Amino acid sequence: MTSRRLPRHPFLDHPGPLAFAHRGGALGGPENSMAAFARAVALGYRYLETDVHATADGVLVAFHDSRLDRVTDSSGAVAALPWRTVSAARIAGREPIPRLDELLAAFPEARFSIDVKAPGAVRPLADTIRRTAAWDRVCVGSFSDGRLAAVRAAAGPRLAVALSPRGVLGLRLRSLSGPVPVDRLLGAAARRQTVCVQVPVRWPASGVPVVDRPFLRAARGLGLQVHVWTVDRAEEMHELLDLGVDGIMADRVDVLRDVLIERGAWPGQPGPVQVGGGR
Numbered sequence: 001m002t003s004r005r006l007p008r009h010p011f012l013d014h015p016g017p018l019a020f021a022h023r024g025g026a027l028g029g030p031e032n033s034m035a036a037f038a039r040a041v042a043l044g045y046r047y048l049e050t051d052v053h054a055t056a057d058g059v060l061v062a063f064h065d066s067r068l069d070r071v072t073d074s075s076g077a078v079a080a081l082p083w084r085t086v087s088a089a090r091i092a093g094r095e096p097i098p099r100l101d102e103l104l105a106a107f108p109e110a111r112f113s114i115d116v117k118a119p120g121a122v123r124p125l126a127d128t129i130r131r132t133a134a135w136d137r138v139c140v141g142s143f144s145d146g147r148l149a150a151v152r153a154a155a156g157p158r159l160a161v162a163l164s165p166r167g168v169l170g171l172r173l174r175s176l177s178g179p180v181p182v183d184r185l186l187g188a189a190a191r192r193q194t195v196c197v198q199v200p201v202r203w204p205a206s207g208v209p210v211v212d213r214p215f216l217r218a219a220r221g222l223g224l225q226v227h228v229w230t231v232d233r234a235e236e237m238h239e240l241l242d243l244g245v246d247g248i249m250a251d252r253v254d255v256l257r258d259v260l261i262e263r264g265a266w267p268g269q270p271g272p273v274q275v276g277g278g279r
Helices: 034-043 100-106 119-132 145-155 165-177 182-186 188-193 213-221 234-243 253-262
Strands: 018-022 047-054 060-062 111-116 138-141 160-162 194-200 225-229 247-250
Touching: 018 034, 018 225, 018 253, 034 047, 034 100, 034 253, 047 100, 047 119, 060 100, 060 119, 100 111, 100 119, 111 119, 111 145, 119 145, 138 145, 138 194, 145 160, 165 194, 165 213, 188 194, 213 225, 234 247, 234 253, 247 253
Parallel strands: 018 047, 018 247, 047 111, 111 138, 138 160, 160 194, 194 225, 225 247
Antiparallel strands: 047 060
C-alpha cells in the first residue's frame, strides 16, 4: 500500500516517506537542544519534531517535560518560572533550552511537527507562528482535544494540525467497522485543517495495534497522511514502510536515515549546517 498523492498542505510537500527527528533525535544527544536539531539537519533531516511549553512570563520554549528536573541541571515547573531562570538551565548540564522562534530562525528550510504540551503554551504558540509567518512550516498536534481546539481558534484557519485524540478514535472505529460520522467527532472546522494522523504503532496502555492496513485505508479515504511514532528498530521501520506509512518519527535518527538510504528513499543530503539567531 502506498500513498503518493498531491499534498493537502505545504507542510507535506516533500518527497516521502517523511523522516522526523523526534525531539531532534533524543537518543543521539541532548533532546530538544539546538545541538540535537543541528545534528539531525546535518544528516539531511528536513522534518523535526518538538514540544512546547510557556514560561511564567509567556516565552515559548522547545521542551518536552512540564518540569526541568529530568533532563536539566535545574528544577521546577516551566510554567511557574520566568524565562530568565529557564534560560539559565542546561540540558544534560551543557545545552541551553531553545525558544521555538530560535529554532524556526536557525533552520529556515526545516519543517516542525509541534506538540503543544500545556494550556499556557497555546497563545504564545499561535503568536509565534503568526510573528514568524511559519504557516507552511509547522503542523501542530496535542494529546488534548481541548488544547488542539484552542490552538486552532487562536491561530486561525491557515494552521495545519494533526488529527485530535478523539478523531484518532473515530478513525480507528471507521477502519474496523466502516464509515462513522467523523465530522461529528472532529468538528467541521477541525477537519478542514487536519492534514495528517500522528499515532503510535500500538496503544501505549494496552499494546493493541493502531496502525494496520485498514487504518491506513481509512486515513487515505479522508486524504490524511499517517505518521508513526516513536520507532527506533530498523526491522520495524521496514515493516511500517512496507505497510505504506507516510512518515516515521525516530529518536535514532541515524537508524532511520540508514533504512531510508537502503530503500532508495532518502531525499536529504548531508551538508554543513549554519545555525542562525541567538539569545
